[in-house]
Amino acid sequence: MMSAAREEKITVMVRLRPLNKKEIAANEATDWECINDTTILYTNTLRQGLNIPSAYSFDRVYGGECPTRKVYQDGAKEISLSVVKGVNCSIFAYGQTSSGKTYTMTGITEFAVADIFDYISQHEERAFSVKFSAIEIYNEAIRDLLNSDGTSLRLHDDPEKGTVVENATEETLRDYNHLKDLLSVCQAQRKIGETSLNERSSRSHQIIKLTVESCARELLGKENSTTLMASVSFIDLAGSERASQAMSAGSRLKEGCHINKSLLALGTVIRKLSKGRQGGYINYRDSKLTRILQPCLAGNARTAIICTLSPARSHVELTKNTLLFACSAKEVTTKARINVVMSDKAMLKQLQCELARLQTELRNAASNCDCAVMVRKKDVLILKMEKQIQELRKERDLALSRLEHVEASKLEDGSVSDRSAYVRLHSEDDDLKEKLLRRLEDPSDEYYREVECIEIEESANDNHKNKRAEPKHVLGRSDDTNNGETSVSQNVKLRRLNHIHTLPGTSTPHESVFSDLENGSMSSCGSGSTGVQSIPLGEEGSITSISTFFNGLMEVAERQGQVSSAEDSGIMGRDLGHVDEDFERQRKEILVLWETCNVSLVHRTYFYLLFTGDDEADSIYIGVELRRLLYMKDRFSKRHHALDEGETLTLASSRKALHKERKMLSKLVRKRFSEEERTRIYHKFGISVNTKRRRLQLVNALWSNPKDMSHVAESADVVAKLVSFTEQGRVMKEMFGLAFTPLSFLQLRDGIDNITNVPRRGVQKHWYAMQNADLWGSPTEGCVEYIVMVMLVAANAVLKHTIYIVSSKEY
Numbered sequence: 157m158m159s160a161a162r163e164e165k166i167t168v169m170v171r172l173r174p175l176n177k178k179e180i181a182a183n184e185a186t187d188w189e190c191i192n193d194t195t196i197l198y199t200n201t202l203r204q205g206l207n208i209p210s211a212y213s214f215d216r217v218y219g220g221e222c223p224t225r226k227v228y229q230d231g232a233k234e235i236s237l238s239v240v241k242g243v244n245c246s247i248f249a250y251g252q253t254s255s256g257k258t259y260t261m262t263g264i265t266e267f268a269v270a271d272i273f274d275y276i277s278q279h280e281e282r283a284f285s286v287k288f289s290a291i292e293i294y295n296e297a298i299r300d301l302l303n304s305d306g307t308s309l310r311l312h313d314d315p316e317k318g319t320v321v322e323n324a325t326e327e328t329l330r331d332y333n334h335l336k337d338l339l340s341v342c343q344a345q346r347k348i349g350e351t352s353l354n355e356r357s358s359r360s361h362q363i364i365k366l367t368v369e370s371c372a373r374e375l376l377g378k379e380n381s382t383t384l385m386a387s388v389s390f391i392d393l394a395g396s397e398r399a400s401q402a403m404s405a406g407s408r409l410k411e412g413c414h415i416n417k418s419l420l421a422l423g424t425v426i427r428k429l430s431k432g433r434q435g436g437y438i439n440y441r442d443s444k445l446t447r448i449l450q451p452c453l454a455g456n457a458r459t460a461i462i463c464t465l466s467p468a469r470s471h472v473e474l475t476k477n478t479l480l481f482a483c484s485a486k487e488v489t490t491k492a493r494i495n496v497v498m499s500d501k502a503m504l505k506q507l508q509c510e511l512a513r514l515q516t517e518l519r520n521a522a523s524n525c526d527c528a529v530m531v532r533k534k535d536v537l538i539l540k541m542e543k544q545i546q547e548l549r550k551e552r553d554l555a556l557s558r559l560e561h562v563e564a565s566k567l568e569d570g571s572v573s574d575r576s577a578y579v580r581l582h583s584e585d586d587d588l589k590e591k592l593l594r595r596l597e598d599p600s601d602e603y604y605r606e607v608e609c610i611e612i613e614e615s616a617n618d619n620h621k622n623k624r625a626e627p628k629h630v631l632g633r634s635d636d637t638n639n640g641e642t643s644v645s646q647n648v649k650l651r652r653l654n655h656i657h658t659l660p661g662t663s664t665p666h667e668s669v670f671s672d673l674e675n676g677s678m679s680s681c682g683s684g685s686t687g688v689q690s691i692p693l694g695e696e697g698s699i700t701s702i703s704t705f706f707n708g709l710m711e712v713a714e715r716q717g718q719v720s721s722a723e724d725s726g727i728m729g730r731d732l733g734h735v736d737e738d739f740e741r742q743r744k745e746i747l748v749l750w751e752t753c754n755v756s757l758v759h760r761t762y763f764y765l766l767f768t769g770d771d772e773a774d775s776i777y778i779g780v781e782l783r784r785l786l787y788m789k790d791r792f793s794k795r796h797h798a799l800d801e802g803e804t805l806t807l808a809s810s811r812k813a814l815h816k817e818r819k820m821l822s823k824l825v826r827k828r829f830s831e832e833e834r835t836r837i838y839h840k841f842g843i844s845v846n847t848k849r850r851r852l853q854l855v856n857a858l859w860s861n862p863k864d865m866s867h868v869a870e871s872a873d874v875v876a877k878l879v880s881f882t883e884q885g886r887v888m889k890e891m892f893g894l895a896f897t898p899l900s901f902l903q904l905r906d907g908i909d910n911i912t913n914v915p916r917r918g919v920q921k922h923w924y925a926m927q928n929a930d931l932w933g934s935p936t937e938g939c940v941e942y943i944v945m946v947m948l949v950a951a952n953a954v955l956k957h958t959i960y961i962v963s964s965k966e967y
């Protein structure tokens with residue numbers, strides 16, 4: 157295991173030796189001067205042809221008088237002692253022959269080893285071992301300096317350690333004296349020859365290597381121990397030489413060629429390394445020297461190079477070459493690390509930590525990618541949908557249980573003995589119903605006459621004739637008779653209700669119901685009309701309950717039955733032929749608004765089929781429906797408006813409810829239509845009979861094009877059949893959530909049917925309007941207004957029918 161790499165430049169030092177005896181004897185001049193600790197000057201400007209001397213700067217520059225100890229202390233000690241802390245390092249000397257490499261490196265090695273031993277002695281808490289090995293590269297062959305058999309050693313490229321010399325002898329150093337002995341052996345073994353420049357010229361590159369291992373004593377021998385291991389190399393290169401100067405021949409010449417060749421390779425590597433990435437490919441395999449030195453030059457090691465110089469003018473070219481090499485070397489960077497060797501257990505533990513770290517990284521990476529985010533979002537969506545399904549199931553069960561409760565109540569109240577009897581009751585005596593309907597729709601019947609029952613109070617600025625105008629409605633009385641006591645709300649006033657049919661003899665009805673009629677304060681708006689009817693109100697002017705309201709109606713009906721026998725054969729007049737353009741326009745507008753406001757399909761169907769304009773009261777309903785829808789649309793369009801207290805209907809909730817309704821309707825398709833009918837309907841709505849979800853597609857297509865009147869009519873037909881519109885049975889209740897409406901409503905409706913046997917078709921739309929008024933009820937102005945208006949109109953209509961039936965001789 158290795159720590160993070162620490163990049164640093166190779167430390168380059170220059171050491172200028174003094175002129176030796178031979179040179180002095182030869183009266184050699186010197187042109188080199190160390191002007192400070194870092195700069196050396198070539199002072200022979202004449203020779204250079206320059207006006208100023210050339211200066212060379214390095215980490216340290218040492219003149220001839222400088223002892224080796226100082227060179228070691230200043231530049232090599234700190235690096236060489238890195239070995240005891242687990243960092244590889246190397247110190248080597250480069251220079252021409254006889255420049256003082258061996259002289260320098262011998263001293264450096266001894267000082268360094270001495271300091272290493274000093275360090276070891278000062279750090280007893282750690283157990284150290286120092287191993288010594290020494291090789292030389294002679295004529296491109298590697299020799300073991302601790303082995304005298306002269307066998308050439310091979311180089312091996314280890315994936316972890318890099319290039320290693322195989323089978324080199326390693327001696328564990330016992331002490332400093334042991335080192336001295338070994339150095340002597342090496343010295344004796346090293347190829348040294350005499351040249352004209354050096355009596356003891358080193359003819360090989362020598363590499364002395366100390367490998368230092370240390371471990372904390374307390375962990376010694378334990379499985380989880382860790383060991384620091386590094387090596388320091390002291391490299392004494394052979395000197396570059398000129399054959400002419402060295403006057404070498406024979407074996408010396410051959411040695412010189414190999415030396416120069418390997419030094420040339422080293423110089424090339426250094427030069428390329430100094431250029432960084434621009435240096436191009438570096439072939440360390442050009443020589444054994446560069447292969448072995450590779451870690452020192454560009455790998456896991458701290459390195460110091462001491463370039464030795466001869467001061468003699470006669471060697472100036474080689475000296476300059478050395479300085480050029482030094483200049484390149486100072487640009488080279490190495491990456492040293494602390495080398496830790498782990499025991500198996502420590503390694504296992506460390507690998508486990510590493511595995512955990514990588515797994516965390518992988519998880520983090522996975523969680524950051526889009527795919528993972530999408531999967532998580534989908535999971536959340538699935539959970540949400542599952543929750544919704546559960547809630548829908550609960551709602552369904554609740555609705556079914558309430559429905560059963562309602563039906564059970566009906567069976568218990570004695571009006572019908574069983575379910576079949578109930579159904580029969582609602583479908584029997586069609587002849588009678590038809591007769592009654594004919595009677596109701598008889599245009600010659602002038603039983604009713606048109607009155608203005610509510611005063612028109614149009615604003616002068618109102619360009620919309622009446623139905624879209626913002627109303628100021630007053631219930632049951634005109635302004636001139638209204639003292640405010642009977643208004644439903646101070647703010648809710650009926651401004652206008654056109655063409656409401658009322659009974660001509662109801663100008664003095666039951667006092668508890670129509671007090672206004674009783675006191676004769678009816679406005680006489682409208683030609684010849686006298687009756688203004690008020691619906692039953694509570695003490696504070698509000699509608700107390702539907703029951704009260706209905707009871708009032710029934711009382712009026714009873715009185716009418718007694719007082720108007722002479723008129724009962726009169727006219728329940730309606731202008732059936734009057735379906736004005738305004739009505740059609742509003743109807744079309746409503747069709748579009750239904751779609752915009754996600755109004756229930758069943759509601760649309762009922763409304764469409766019931767309010768066709770064949771009854772003049774329909775214009776009231778249609779006007780009110782239009783106002784209601786415009787109000788809804790307005791509320792929906794205010795996207796961020798805060799819901800008023802009690803307001804629950806929003807665009808989203810309406811959309812959701814419509815979606816729910818469509819799903820429910822889709823479940824009825826198979827039940828209500830034969831296969832043949834289904835095929836025909838699918839075809840009509842452009843749905844393939846082979847599509848899996850054709851039923852849902854069908855209900856989705858229903859009422860989807862409000863501007864196509866034939867589509868609207870077909871949609872209404874289909875929905876009417878789906879919900880058994882003609883039977884008004886169970887399905888209608890499910891669709892409209894009648895299970896949630898007050899029970900009294902159902903009882904009232906069934907009551908009036910059963911008691912008076914009023915033809916269903918004639919009153920059902922009014923009941924429908926009333927029921928829906930209740931369902932839509934909320935404390936918003938629009939809805940209250942709507943409820944009041946609808947109830948008034950519906951009550952009037954129901955009253956008409958009731959009175960008619962009660963007073964009818966046919967009944």
Ligand SMILES: Nc1ncnc2c1ncn2[C@@H]1O[C@H](COP(=O)(O)OP(=O)(O)OP(=O)(O)O)[C@@H](O)[C@H]1O
Nearest residue numbers: 173252253254255256257258259354357358394395
């Ligand atoms: N700094 C110095 N001070 C005094 N004497 C020195 C110094 N450097 C070298 N010498 C002497 O110079 C001679 C040559 O030195 P050395 O053998 O170390 O050179 P070298 O570079 O190793 O040569 P080669 O490459 O031929 O082996 C030796 O006698 C040595 O004692």
